[in-house]
Amino acid sequence: MIAVFILFLLANLALLVPASVFAIEVLAGATRRGHAPAALPGRRPGVAVLVPAHQEEAGIGETVTALRAQLGPADRLLVVADNCSDKTAALARSAGAEVVERRDPDRRGKGYALDFGVRHLEASPPEIVLIVDADCTLAAGAIDRLAVEAVASRRPVQGCYLMAVPPGGGIGMQVAEFAFLVKNRVRPAGLHRLGLPCHLTGTGMAFPWAVLRDADLAHGSLVEDMKLGLDLAMKGTAPRYCESARIHSYFPYSQTGAATQRRRWEEGHLGLLALAFSRLPGALAARQPGSVALTLDILVPPLTLLLLFVGAAWLVTGAATLMLGLPALAWVIASANLVLLLLALALAWHVFGRAVLPARALVLVVPYILQKLRLYGRMALGSRSRGALPERARGGGCPAARGRLHDDHARLHPRLYRLYARGLFTSGNRLF
Template sequence: MTHLLFILLGLALMAVTLPLVLELLLVTSANLLPASRRRTADSGKLPDVAIIVPAHNEEQLVPLCVQSLRAAGGPALKIYVIAHNCSDGTAERARLAGADAVVYNDPNAVGKGFALRYGFQYALDRGADAVMVVDADSVVSLNTVTAVQNAFASGARVIQCRYEMFSTTDRSSTRLAALAFRGFNVVRPRGRDRLGLSAGILGNGFAIDREVLQRVPYDAFSLVEDLEYHLHLVMAGERVRYLDHAFISADFPESGTGESVQRSRWEGGRLHTARTLFLPMLNKLLRGRPRLIEPLCDLVGMPMAFGVFALLVTVCLPVSWIRWYAAASLAVVAAHVLTAAWAGPDFFKTLQLLALSPIYILRKLWMIPGVLRGSSGKAAWVRTERNNTL
């Protein structure tokens, strides 16, 4: 009887961890493939890409963001800072930095998704061929605007640039979070792109063609509006291309509280989106849309820290074939982490952090109540508390 209970527990743990393991195996191994050759851009005028900067009480950071965009795109670049329900000087600071500040106040429209929809329509009404989103707390590499324009001219319809968050402190928890973020925001989309799949939208540094926005309107208002809209795109047959050589970067909050709140909201929002879109996606998959397998696995896959904890429990069960599954799955996770470390700035220094990963996993488990609160789907835009402001 006891042995049967261990088998049933093992099967349950296998069921909840398998989507994550399959996703990591697929996208991590694909990073070994050569990068796809991009079609040369057609000669002629490059598309007019307008930059949308959604901002909620970001008066401290928005000037640096606008300055980096102006350096990348030149004086003719259209930069629209959407000052959404702000109670500070975001709009004025954006204007002084050289952007067009668009004040959008609507107490019934809470959440970044509303600011994006308003900004997209504002830019399209003024003749933009495409729009690109850059968060107010970010800076871009000098080649970003040109790289996005060339990608559109070469036939891309939706684009995601490389988006990384860096630790500005020596706090091991934040540096481990940066490593996990690189796995999610670099290793996964790069692998998908090399397999010919949709790379995904990461909420920052993505760009959309006018025609796509008109065909698939931006009606995503959850806590993870980027994930929600990407799933709408793939269900509509669109593919997001990944630009590994165009960088968008931001800093993690120095405040441990701010970091925890941010992660809880993200993961809670993913849980809510999984509950909402799982059945519609499964229905389309069963009706002959095999390309939805990967985004469906990604949608229902556990956060990696939770998945690792579940696999560690699984490997301790006294059932040999279940333990073999757990051991092989942990090897896949290890390969993914090593690939993420290799993609970062200091491989060997990053490896030293892994000794502290059990503490990181325990901290993530402590966040479960916050994740469950975030899964309610209420998308109020809560500015992340930061110490690292100008």
């Protein structure tokens, strides 16, 4: 019985780490609110905006036009048309971008496209490189703010990247939007307000040239951004968060596309856990608070999985304590983990999430969690995504014309909203 008790005790102590990290980040992010953006300090450096693009003919022209509106005369806009068989390159050129084309079907993925673009920029290196995905919209002034922050800190700077549910999205997408908001806004804000770095989130990332030119980009990791942030932190140039620079995008319109995208993210995140464990002792020994913070942050699994782990541990530990007469300490820790996690989630939802996930929709979260259980079961049995490309939307247009308009998102992201409403984001044009 002692061995069984120790097993339950160690398991719940292990879960205390991600539950505590999550709660601390949310508490700091939700209660220590930032001030309104101040005037930009210092000079605005020259910027090269790097846009990796694969099969993006539907929206690349408008993306380039929108980005050019924020550029100065000394800035550059480079589109890497990566393994494209459509008109991405031609449309980007006609919209005013500098374009390079990469063709290497054996090495597919965003990391390879970024490395190709950086190598192209070496001939005339800019002060700052800003990486933006081809399906994103940057809020006014975002490029200026990211560039100034990066040159002043001499570190990478990550903007606040948020994804929204396309018009007509169901409860699964609403839960995903809330989880994405917690991951990309609430938790990074908490780390920033604690004086700690944040992870890179894939788009809206500004790098000083000296930092990016030597970075390891040419790989096919499903979460190349998080790996890059961890690598940079170990080198002493951990990314910092800039909440006032906003970047917006939409989830894939179809449930299948959204599920595929989330699965790829979660598989990649879980794959980084082993790397995080291996690097934690070195970060502690080197006394690098930034590396330690990012490593601990990676140890927080995707939100639904964390809830499942903590909830299951509470149930199983409680049942074992009652039936086997084990000491109550393990169940007390399991209860503390569950209460800590639920309170943090309630705080994040109350402060940030009510518009994203209305109270009336909370009762529908249980079927969503059951669906995720099936997903994790398939992952555990070895059924992994093999570079599957999520759909951005189905052809034929979105149901906005037939249902309610997503007014807030239409106002904040009018360009993306128009593309969805016109049905331009079609199946199979999403690589990264």
